[in-house]
Amino acid sequence: MDTLKRNYNPVTLEIAKELERIVGEKFVIYGDQEKLETFSHDEISEAEYAHMPEIAVRPTTVEEIAAIMKLANRTNVPVTPRGAGSGLSGGAVPIYGGIVLSVDRMNKIIEIDRDNMMITVEPGVVTNEINDFVKDSGLFYAGYPMSLETCYIGGNVAENAGGGKAIKYGVTGRYVTGMEVVTPVGEIIQLGGKLVKDVTGYNLIQLMVGSEGTLGIFTKITLKLIPLPKSSVDLLCLFETAEDAIAAVPKIMTTGGIIPTAIEFMDKTSVQAACEYLNETIPYQEAGAMLLITVDGASVAQVEQEYNAIGELCLDTGATEVYVADNFTTSERIWKVRRNIAEAFKVISPHQSLEDIVVPIAAIPKMVCGLGKLSKKYDCSIPCYGHAGDGNLHATPVMNPKWSLEKWRKIRPELLTEMYNLTAELGGAISGEHGIGHKRKKEMSLFVSQCYIDILRSIKLAFDPKNILNPGKIIDA
């Protein structure tokens, strides 16, 4: 929980008073360590990634945020923006102390524009609320991060969240067409608008998306909506082993000629942990591994044809059973199990490392096989689940309960380096959707060149010459 100091000034009483003048006394947390603790961590289970802020502020307008950034530049105090704190790489953690800027009060849906099929929201809107708001208009926001019941859309945009429906619908960035942004130096800029195509200058929107709060603070976000699918069916395909299940994934994508909405992979340990956590049962949770496959579309007939084709392909490639969930209640029960795996593992042990590796889809079987070998070699369980259809696996090494914490802390980096090296050999990357933050900053260099990192640094400094906004994330600037 220590704060790393690095050429920044401390938050003085004078700065605290100035912040109170900007956002109102009620919305500044200063001096109350218990309340500030909430802002010291995200959803990473291990305490070593947490750091205390010196002060937290909860603005509601773009002008307030611009004023905060100007003050921070003037006084040389770092600012860390924060959404729901549901991140998994430490993006919202104030590693150099300073100011945490929470957007939790900026939670308004600004406009639903049915004619343009767009919605404009503030960054603190909970992702799931967007679909609640638009479904009566026959529209649909296609982002589906696993934390959708708690995470904020601002965080989704900052991390370029992926989630369960990315195979067919792509990740968050595909839907962002416009933004209002406060830059690190406190300027307010408008990017894009309600346009589905726009090549006016560099693609600053997609540079902001996934920048993990280091290039700007989003104060308004315009998202493209699509027609709500008229039909959606889930298949739960059971396999004897993880290898069998995962081998089916590239085949569904290529032989089948159909791009399903989702292909989620869950091994036995993951399913059982989540079922126990939720006190839930799903068919044959003792199966070796499962694929949860969603097909949606504009007509019942089309969806039926597609899920039949996929179901038969799974049976042909080794599935022992295929269950069809064609009503909302059953689908939601299964998806809830999937969504709660990470949470369930956290309850089992905080000494674990939730990883986010991504490999080309054809390399998934090799990756899962390699994870099996690593698990044996290190005598440590590595449950595995994730978005298999896009190659993104949440392998999660968990401390062997027989070990001391010291042993785990020694073995973990070795194991992770070996896992990352295998990922890199297979043409993969260190993070598919959770981001780099400060958790994976050092290990990123296993995947990219020094020249690549130098370019990231020069972009960061072009936006933020004093390195005030969320310093120490992704790279050291």
Next chain:
Amino acid sequence: MDTLKRNYNPVTLEIAKELERIVGEKFVIYGDQEKLETFSHDEISEAEYAHMPEIAVRPTTVEEIAAIMKLANRTNVPVTPRGAGSGLSGGAVPIYGGIVLSVDRMNKIIEIDRDNMMITVEPGVVTNEINDFVKDSGLFYAGYPMSLETCYIGGNVAENAGGGKAIKYGVTGRYVTGMEVVTPVGEIIQLGGKLVKDVTGYNLIQLMVGSEGTLGIFTKITLKLIPLPKSSVDLLCLFETAEDAIAAVPKIMTTGGIIPTAIEFMDKTSVQAACEYLNETIPYQEAGAMLLITVDGASVAQVEQEYNAIGELCLDTGATEVYVADNFTTSERIWKVRRNIAEAFKVISPHQSLEDIVVPIAAIPKMVCGLGKLSKKYDCSIPCYGHAGDGNLHATPVMNPKWSLEKWRKIRPELLTEMYNLTAELGGAISGEHGIGHKRKKEMSLFVSQCYIDILRSIKLAFDPKNILNPGKIIDA
């Protein structure tokens, strides 16, 4: 055809010799003004946008390109990269002279990876060849710029080309997952790979896409492929007036609940010009305006259901006739007319300005109505066609044949400013897919703030401190 000089050094005989050593004497054009003239322009019809290079080089390897960029930085000579020269904003035009770097010899398909549904190509591959190569694998590259028979994929990526199928499939950037790039200072970097999700650092790939050759030269491009649609049908919907046709577009997108593959708009003047140019006939080319609507999908039944729904919706909203083209020959005849409109207008008069404005889809009717008023006010025809389904209209003011060239040169900027102001008022942008280049550089400030332009400049200088690569495009750095 003058060359603007601006603190760059001339290409000396010594530099020319050094370039010959790098790429081979045969592949350097120097001193031969007739041959160099080819490299002085793109497809903009007006001569004033052309500028002569001092030398042109035709490398074939990434190492050659890196060596050229290092030489250029050392000697302070600008380098302008060039694809097929089919651009429409002057991106490939060497406005400060110096070196034109043509990628025409880098035309190899490097790998088709069926298991990952990816293709890796060199930048000089003609876009249409990609689909010729992959169709037997049941795969499909979804980019469809109107110049696909001549343009290069490298240029498509540099401009983030849109085209005819962007409503359903998105623009070029959606399909780029990996790149090898030579930076402006001559470093070679690898971006991404065969991953469909990747959040390792800022999204440099999408920053490169659409950077108009100012941030790097792409030497390898990896593209995502998708399953080849099993069925595709075109509808040709005839309307009495342009206003009637365009009013149907937002309704198709919202009321119908179906996202078609394409909705192309062509007014009477455009259709007749292209038919005459091609010596072709299509049904009722004397109709006031047409919508060319494509529906494709995984089954004949699904496509049939969707085109029936759209056809009926068009008839309900004012179409006088709807023709169904359900075979390749008929479809291709109609699409060829659409693809050749720009070429046809160029033959009619070089004194025209092919524009690329884009507005929110719900604002298209207002935009078309405004163009009609401008046409009357300035007594100058403004034929209009384009990708109506995504709001991108190629309005093309053409010089009134009764005018002197001087009069046209006086009226054109006034007319364009008025057109741009209306576009901005409607929430639009100056370019949907053709880019800024040097053609629209000055007018871009009608759409974006000075702070926005300053950010573009700081990014450019972060990549290219000496402003060597394609200077004077998008912004003045």
